[in-house]
Amino acid sequence: DSLPPAHYKETMNTILMWMQQSETKLSMPQVAIAEYETMEQRLREFKALQSSLQEQQKGLSYLSTAVEELSRKGPAEVSQSYRAELDVVLGRWKKLSAQLAEQCQKLEERMTRLQRFQNDTRTLKKWMAEVDVFLKEEWPALGDSEALEKQLEQC
DSSP states (O other): OOOHHHHHHHHHHHHHHHHHHHHHTSSOOOOOOOOHHHHHHHHHHHHHHHHHHHHHHHHHHHHHHHHHHHHSSSOOHHHHHHHHHHHHHHHHHHHHHHHHHHHHHHHHHHHHHHHHHHHHHHHHHHHHHHHHHHHSSSSOOOTTHHHHHHHHOOO
């Protein structure tokens, strides 16, 4: 009665392994990415990790319930050690969840900025091409005041 069921240890190991893998993925150095497709891929990975986080939530709930039952049935020192173990896991879980949400938000903001920058760059390049065509046009004759006025208006 003073020990948790075997399923408890399996679930704990599964969650700890999952958190370790997720923390490793999140701790990858953030490099400056200038390619929208790469950023989209990274965001998909983060969203998949968030989805996986939700799936693992059931296991975490089970662990909490098991520790509660253990603290009612078993000796105080045993239940305290399991509660301490669970508290460490819950702390890591909250930190991981917050980091994941923050990374998603930052990446979405950067993607928006990059897309805006790319749109502005395309507009500027188009304008520069039009100006280039204009500048290469033949200048009107010096006496043609109507053509000169038209070109002045275009300038």
